[in-house]
Amino acid sequence: MKLLEVKNLKKRYKDKEVLKNISFDMDxxxxxxVIGPSGTGKSTMLKCINRLVEPDGGQILLNGQDITKARRVxxxxxxxxxxxxxxxxxxxxxxxxxxxxxxxxxxxxxKEKATKLAMEILKNVGLDDRAxxxxxxxxxGQKQRxxxxxxxxxxxxxxxxxxxxxxxxxxxxxxxLEVMRNLAEHGMTMLIVTHEMSFAKDIADRVIxxxxxxxxxxxxxxKIFNAPEKERTHQFLAQFTNR
Amino acid sequence: MMGFFLNSMEVILRGAGVTVKxxxxxxLLGAIIAIFVALAxxxxxxxxxxxxxxxxxxxxxxPILIIMFMxxxxxxxxxxxxxxxxxxxxxxxxxxxxxxxxxxRGALLAVSEGQIMAARSVGMTGxxxxxxxxxxxxxxxxxxxxxNEFTIVLKDTSxxxxxxxxxxxxxxxxxxxxxxDPLLIYSMCAAVYFIMTFGTNKFVSLLEKGFAIPGYxxxxxxxx
Numbered sequence: 001m002k003l004l005e006v007k008n009l010k011k012r013y014k015d016k017e018v019l020k021n022i023s024f025d026m027d028x029x030x031x032x033x034v035i036g037p038s039g040t041g042k043s044t045m046l047k048c049i050n051r052l053v054e055p056d057g058g059q060i061l062l063n064g065q066d067i068t069k070a071r072r073v074x075x076x077x078x079x080x081x082x083x084x085x086x087x088x089x090x091x092x093x094x095x096x097x098x099x100x101x102x103x104x105x106x107x108x109x110x111k112e113k114a115t116k117l118a119m120e121i122l123k124n125v126g127l128d129d130r131a132x133x134x135x136x137x138x139x140x141g142q143k144q145r146x147x148x149x150x151x152x153x154x155x156x157x158x159x160x161x162x163x164x165x166x167x168x169x170x171x172x173x174x175x176x177l178e179v180m181r182n183l184a185e186h187g188m189t190m191l192i193v194t195h196e197m198s199f200a201k202d203i204a205d206r207v208i209x210x211x212x213x214x215x216x217x218x219x220x221x222x223k224i225f226n227a228p229e230k231e232r233t234h235q236f237l238a239q240f241t242n243r
Numbered sequence: 244m245m246g247f248f249l250n251s252m253e254v255i256l257r258g259a260g261v262t263v264k265x266x267x268x269x270x271l272l273g274a275i276i277a278i279f280v281a282l283a284x285x286x287x288x289x290x291x292x293x294x295x296x297x298x299x300x301x302x303x304x305x306p307i308l309i310i311m312f313m314x315x316x317x318x319x320x321x322x323x324x325x326x327x328x329x330x331x332x333x334x335x336x337x338x339x340x341x342x343x344x345x346x347x348r349g350a351l352l353a354v355s356e357g358q359i360m361a362a363r364s365v366g367m368t369g370x371x372x373x374x375x376x377x378x379x380x381x382x383x384x385x386x387x388x389x390x391n392e393f394t395i396v397l398k399d400t401s402x403x404x405x406x407x408x409x410x411x412x413x414x415x416x417x418x419x420x421x422x423x424d425p426l427l428i429y430s431m432c433a434a435v436y437f438i439m440t441f442g443t444n445k446f447v448s449l450l451e452k453g454f455a456i457p458g459y460x461x462x463x464x465x466x467x
Contacts, residue, residue, distance in 0.1 A: 052360055078366035088357035091458055092380045102365035105375055136458025147361075154365055 001064050003028045003189055004049070004158060010057035011044055011213075018044050020213045022058070026158070029187040033200040033221075036210035037236065042193040043085075045210070046160045049191070050080040062157065078106060081151030081159035085166050087143040089135040089150070095122065096131040099149045107154065114153075121149045125179050141172030145179055152183075159183075161192040177203075197240045201225050209233045251418050251428060258414030259435050265331055265400040265410060270343075270393060272336030277343035284344065285351045295344070302341035307402055310334045315406040331403035339396050346392065350384035351377055383456070390447045394440045401436075411435060 002025040009022040018041040026032055034042050047053035049060055051073050060067040062079065070076045090098050096118055104114035122128040125145040135143055144164055151159050164180070165173045177199050184190060184203050194200060200207055200221065207224040209217045209232075217224060217233045228234045283295035302310070314337075315330040325333065354377045362372040401412040415432040419425045 050364060052363060074363075074366045074368050076366075077364055080364075082361070082364040084357060084361060084364075086357050088355070088361035090358055090361070090376055092383065092456055101375060105371060106366045134457040136456075150361075150365065 002026060002061070003030075003063060004191075005061040006045075006049070006058070007061070008058035009045065009048055009055055009060065011041070011048060011053065011055050018213050019048070019055075022210075022213070022215060024208060024215060024218060026189060026191065028157075028189055030205045031184045031188075031190045031192065031203055032206045032208060033204040034191065034193045034208045034210055035195070035197070035200060035236075036216075040211050041213040042210055043162050046082070046162050046191065046193060049160060050077050050082055052082075074106075078102075078154055079157045081154055081156035083144070083147050083151050083159060083161045083164050085163040087135070087140075087147045087167070089143055089146055091135050094132050094134055095127060095138070095146050098135070098146055099153045102150060102154045118149070118153055121152050122146075124152075124182075125149045126175075139172060140168045141175045144168065144176045148176075148179055148183075152188075158189045158191065161190060161194070163193050163195065165194065165196055197225075197237070209236065211236070247422070251422075251431060254414050254418055255411060255428075255431055255435055258409065258411035258432075259439070261328075261409060262397065262400050262411040263439070265328070265335065265403060265408070266393070266397045268332045269335035269339055269396050269400070272332060273339030273343045273392075273396075276336070276340035277347055280340060280344035281347035281351060284348050299341045299344050302338055305338075307334065307338050307399055308405060310338055311402060311406055327403065327407045330406055331400070331408050335396055335399060335403070338399075339392060342392055342395075343389070346385050346388045347381065349388075350381035353384050354380045386447065386451055390444050393443060397440055397443075398436060 004026040006025065007023050009019050010017075011019040022041075022045055024032075034045070036042055044053055048055040049067070051067060051070075055068055058068070062076065065076075067073075067076055090101070093101065096115070099122060100111075100114040100118035103109045103117055104111055107114075109117070119128055119131065122131055125148060127142060127145055127149065130138065130142065135146070138146065147164070148159075161180070165176050168176065173196070177196065180190070180192070180199075181203055192200075192204075202221075204221045207219065207221050208215055209224060209228075209230075211232060217228060217230050219229075223229075224233060225237060228237065280295045280299055283291045284299075287295065311331065311334040314334045315325065315327065318324070358376055358380075359372060362376045367375065400410055403410055404412045404416070407413075411432055415428050419428045422428065
């Protein structure tokens with residue numbers, strides 16, 4: 001069974017069709033990178049998967065269970081992590097509280113267990129020494145690593161990354177990508193929307209090229225980056241290589 | 244001269260005690276109603292929002308003296324009678340609830356949409372999101388504007404004079420009516436009001452500094 005299956009996903013905002021029949025699937029431990037021009041529905045697609053945005057049609061199956069029909073959507077979201085472009089850390093909480101609040105208050109782990117788990121994860125992202133800092137005291141790269149740690153603390157089946165490095169200063173991008181690369185190597189299942197092409201080429205098991213709410217092409221990074229079938233994919237990627 | 248001053252001060256301070264009671268009781272009554280009004284405006288269905296907004300707009304548009312007269316002189320028409328002290332608390336409380344609701348509403352809306360989304364993404368329910376994320380931040384955002392509201396209510400308790408509450412101003416006026424020294428006595432009243440408002444503001448701002456969280460130094464402005 002596939003970990004995630006998206007079938008004919010549709011979403012419209014008033015007259016604009018943002019997602020038209022999106023279909024793809026993911027295996028456990030797979031890393032898929034979604035690329036494409038801005039405003040083509042990549043972010044909306046991610047948010048439909050954990051129903052932060054309600055899809056208008058189609059099916060999304062997580063371990064065979066239809067997310068779009070789930071009554072208790074909160075239960076489902078516990079199994080799907082999300083990392084945001086703007087970090088969206090809880091500003092009034094310390095780094096440690098940001099990370100442990102999920103397992104502690106949502107999963108109802110004991111405070112000790114949640115703390116222990118959170119500290120381990122913070123160590124993995126290299127921030128155990130900043131556990132008592134507040135988000136405002138962190139650099140962008142550190143904030144995003146906390147964002148990743150917060151998602152990891154729920155021990156999800158899958159993590160969605162919504163342009164995780166787009167709000168960062170160029171010199172801070174590396175540390176965040178490093179953490180993600182590490183996750184991929186440790187078998188985390190990740191669906192990543194990004195504009196970091198060399199990272200995509202590097203880390204992805206598969207690349208999906210999206211435009212105007214449709215999947216134009218879906219394949220291995222070698223195929224998409226070196227020998228794309230569709231002219232549109234070629235044109236899009238040419239913008240990055242010609243710079 | 245000194246004896247006269249001390250005697251007057253004693254009477255004025257007795258009035259100040261009543262003023263403080265009026266202020267605190269009105270603010271508390273106002274806060275309780277305001278929380279529901281704010282929740283209705285931020286989270287309520289459109290018709291609940293409409294009721295809350297109508298309530299808030301009407302109370303914010305009527306002079307406090309008219310509200311007081313309606314409560315104290317108007318309501319007995321329906322057989323509802325309050326003593327002046329209680330009528331003053333109800334009037335000031337109702338009016339303050341309208342203003343406080345806007346403080347809480349603004350504070351709730353100042354918590355960024357992104358944080359709410361993040362809370363939902365880790366699986367929090369609406370109630371958990373409110374308790375753990377929205378409320379603690381909104382409470383902090385409310386402190387500064389609440390001290391302002393405190394100052395306004397404290398000063399407006401003097402209007403309770405008009406329905407016969409023996410608060411600070413009325414005690415002062417009693418003294419004036421026997422001593423014929425309005426400038427001195429009213430200056431003493433003014434000084435007491437000043438000390439109460441200034442002292443409280445100072446105290447709250449120290450409190451704020453003591454409990455400050457990095458990133459919250461800019462009052463009510465959400466950052467990064």
